[in-house]
Amino acid sequence: MILDLTTPGLLFPAISLLLLAYTNRFLGLAATIRNLYNDYRRAPDPKILLQISSLRRRVWLIQQMQFLGVASLFLCVVAMLKIYLGWETLAHYSFGASLALMIASLGVSLLELKLSSGALNILLADIEDTRRR
Template sequence: MNELSLTTPALLFPAVSLLLLAYTNRYLGLAAIVRRLYDDHQTRPSSNLLKQIGSLRQRILLIQWMQGAGVLSLFLCVLAMFEIYVGAHQLAEMTFGVSLICMIASLALSLWELKTSSVALNILLSDLERHQD
């Protein structure tokens, strides 16, 4: 087996950074939607707005977990680099492996959040279709 070098965990930095930026943008977009729905509900209460609350709560939670897993992945990458630096190569390999697992979890949560988002959009589309008739 090839020995893990400092550059291997470092390769994950750009990917994780861009992923965390994308997750933050999703979170900020979701926060704007929640604020707008709140204002809409204050002026025009609607059962469809209330139907979206469960989906929005789940999406917020998923994004928090996505971000947490991404940050943990980045943290473990840095820790693996430190372990390589101090000569703890076997520990570094395990740490880097866990870092990759955290990244996989973050991406899986991202897919789940995307699916949940689609459900919320379908609620809006069904409302539009109902008003069309």
């Protein structure tokens, strides 16, 4: 496969959009945590405590997603530099590693999505329990 400067350059918009989406998820999660904190300070509720471990795990997963995404972008730039310097074989390895990191980032994103769905199910179960009474 011939690798030129435009091939790794194609990843830039994708990685940038992923990082933007991850940042938005983080900001949404931060707002949720702040709201839960205020709610818990006003009236301690065991249901809020159920969400804490999920929220901690989600924050950690989002950090990992962002780290993997940034590392992917870094290796993409390294691949472009190696192409520019004429180090074709090393450029292939860097670009391949960049793709692998992007795949890992997306995989972690799926785990975080699953965890966030679980947290929403806790709230839905509470609503259903209240409605049944």
